[in-house]
Amino acid sequence: MAVEIFVFNIAAKVLGKIGSPAFQQACMVWGVESDLNRLENTLSTIKAVLLDAEDQQVHNQELTVWLGQLKEVFYDAQDVLDEFECEALRRQVVEIQGSTTRKVRRFFSSSNSLVFRTKMAHKVKEIRARLDEVAADKDKFHLSQRSDNKHLVRGREMSYSFVQASDVIGRDQDKEQVIECLMHPADDQKVSVISVVGIGGVGKTALAKLVFNDARVVHHFELKGWMCVSDEFVLKQLLVKIIRTITSENCNVLEEEQLQIRLRNILDGKKFLLILDDVWNEDRVKWIELRNLLMGGANGSKILVTTRSPTIASMMSTMCPYNLKGLPQEECVSLFIKWAFDEGEERQHANLVEIGEEIVKKCKGVPLAVKSLGSLLYSKLDERDWRFVKDNEIWKFNRKEGDILSALQLSYNQMPSYLKQCFAYFSFLLKDYEYNTLDLIPFWMAQGLLQSLDENQEPEDIGNQYVDELFSRCFLEDYSDAGYFRLFKIYDLAHDLALSIAQNECLMMNCQTQNISKKVWHLSYYDNTWQDENILKCLRKSNSLRTIFSPIEGVGLTSESFIDACLRI
Template structure:
């Protein structure tokens, strides 16, 4: 299935070869003519790839698929060769700008000798062109048509995570039935009232079980009846220890501050099951609660009985709400007959379809499209996910032939098995532009119900070169956000937590199944049930650390992505920690993305410099590593380096200035002074995040970072000052400050600050907000107060921020009220209040005393 995005690979190769910068580089190295010949061969093949993709999908032509597969392998080899040219170009730049005479002499006698490199790379290019021309000669026998441009496009709609519930159609009756069961007194089989009731919701995938459970969970009547509410996503894993931790975390989030909840989660990792169950009983004892166990798959009755016995220590009337696809699981777990969620009626399905396919009222202008829509809805068989996905696909498309092609697509006629991916999802995927399909496929590297972060996804896509070329003044993060918005518009992903400048999102199980299906030839998630790695796989994730250590074989040397999961503190902590960095990783010479978050090794090998194609390296939360080899600075292709949470790291490596392609760096170090001259030399640096640098008093002196757009500083307990000078950070747009207890704002001068371009400002654990920041009133679009536990009132200058669109309050328990004349914020579109009990009471929708003051705001979300 990976052949379905081969066009995007061809397009990126041709775009790169046509770029002025690459042409100049190839002339310097001496392979310009060879690469121009290769471009001609690529263009010849690229012209028919879109037609070949479509024919292969519809006709299931095995010979055509093999033809595409051969081309794909040649393309990947071509990418690697072009990348080698990039590496050599950057090595020359570093040698020219930073190298000593000794370095230059050594380079001449090494394998990087320009004459030797030119000869080798020219031979590789000729070999690739020869292979490509041989395969391309067969294109005519498939009767392929020339299609020069990928015309598929996604029309993004305005999306906010918190309006999803109001978009639910046709479930009022189901909701009231579940509400009635939850409000009834609990009774066991003997008529007693001290039994905990278990209410299952059953239905096929995509029918809306989780959505229904959310509707109930967030109902005011439930909040009044159950002082404690917990939401636990179970999915494939029914590991008792992990479930106990999830429930305890849910309790902690409910009755403690967000910061305290993070501390609790860290402590829980060190506990055994006996300690955890004792803590759980103490948390629940005597309390009336509702716990939702979402997406149960495991049919092991013994495990369920074990979990049930642990959570029985509760007050009278506590309930468990379960969602599952399995009737047998529902019968096993339920204490009442399960609620069988049925398909939507044709009328409700059509209402849902029209809501997502048209802007409000637009459907009345297109009765012919509505008629076609009725036929499409009928094919969706009352499954809301299918209805919403196809409606999103057709949003803002008014050509009759486009709607007819969806209605008449042959995929509807394919025989389906019980667990097949919904045709609607596959059809929607096929209509995505080629670049977006490849981005989507990368989600297959992560387990079901994984909570993605926008920055994390951006880093992955950027490192692998999957993103379209940025427009003028755009960064890779901007492009990634644009792609994410397109996926949200297709209903393939759903925002679960929006924090203003970034958000967390998930995907439905069926959508995850689709990602696995389309990426199965290239991406693989390794676990004990699936330990074998086939040849030609490019992207790997390891659910179990042992498999990461044992999986080497020569066929993996072309791997580009390695993601390794969290390792618990009691595992793999022997004295020979360098063994935790497998030798085979260093032999994957084309590796682009290496995520070793939560690793425990103490030594990073000197030979890390062999990974010269590496774009992304994360050592995040490695709490044992003390020093990095200076050879890490030979990774001139590196775009992102994460050292966040490396609490024992004594110093940053020398010659950091050699990382000339670095765009983003997160730093945790024991240094009291950062290497300012080296950091100042990182002329492409866009994001800088400094975290847990306890010895740092002032991170910069006169350092100028002319490309910096985001600056974040958190948990630097001795930080005293920070210059926000337009002359030093002329492009700064996003700034966040969190939990820096000794930080003073006195050095923020209004005359310097008045011309800053800040669009996003985040305060966390801050009480005194400087008056001088009012000067940003002309540019600031997003303002976030996160975990400001002592904040009681907003400064008056907030009302002067004429450009403010997004205003968010999270975990500000002492904040008494919003300004009475908040209506002065004419541009304000989104107001979000979460975990602010006083504000919740006063501004509760419809019933709050001051609700009228904010009811005019287009999108408001006020939750406990």
């Protein structure tokens, strides 16, 4: 069931704007302070119960509809307040530039100011009436007042992009078996393909990294390369990635024929190991096309594939696929303790360890679920916090066997509301794409999502702190701390969760998208083959958009003419 999110945050943002001294002073000039004060009072009353409403809507579809109506009013109120701010800024420009032109003076003439005042007074009254109408239904839901008093937990020092062997528990035997397959020559295959298959979060990528970095493997192969394949299986893009991971060359400018020649030259007569991580494509024709280009290596070359799909594993493998199972209970408990306590701390809290063992049973042997809940409880020593996780109703939701979204959802639910919204906007991101906070934080800043009790704290520091926290909750991988910024990827399961959370508000648009729902406020797109006019055609059908986002260089947003066209819509 779809739910409404971020309503509390939007209400807080609108209230903050109304309550600012500069805004209050401007409103007195335009004579709308009375209506805005009434709007502020109603909004404050509603805001007090919104956190409870957002949690309870899971069991009440009518409550979800009510929250959706509120969100629309809040966004429209925000638009009206933005108009006031723009007008105030224009007036400041005129006051600063006393010798302004006649044309600008005429724009700010008394008659024009009266038109603006009349128009805006009408808009404020309309917003207030709509909010009063929706707010009248509040009491029937019997909502409780709650404050957003959750705080960020302490982060962990884990600033590396490869897996440390000491951080992977219970996979020694799996590692030895996979290494044996890699180093054992195949009798009838020049280049062998081995698949590691298992459910999401079971540790396929961690196992592959253990194998990839093992000293025996490093010395056995002349060339090594690692690449995340994920949803995309476009031959030219894959060739560029493979060449880059083996040689560090950037071959983006080469044509496909040139890339094929370059790859064959690189592999010719060399024993290589290539990891294809997180493969989703089931098109056998595309796989054979790529495989044929990889056959030029020396005897004993290996390709290691990780995938959730037994179909893909069977299609790609030349050897029997390796099925990765969940961890035994004892090893899951060890992993949980590693993430829930500082070293040795668990000896002082036998009662919490006992509850933790019951929590671990619910994770069904999936390491990512164990780490996520261990991280959630890290530094929490109150038994009530642990029992809340163990007895939470979210475990009763009907999810398929092996699905760990309940564990990730539980961790998400315990975040501060502003961090929840930052995470949900990860639905914009590609799950196999590397990001850095230098690109992400300005987006969060533009949305007003960075909050701090310390007024002297820089937005970049707040944003980096948010990313650290999301990593500590096991929502991010391949994380590294570069000092004033972070590098990371988003776990595919965490990305699935972000998509499910933000499905009403955020849309990832592609070349097949024809229409945009009026409830979509934030839009992202990645297809650099899609022409700007196609994007603009879709945008003209929506009047609610507030964000257009693309992380890939060269896609529409870098064009000044495209931005001008968007602003004219």
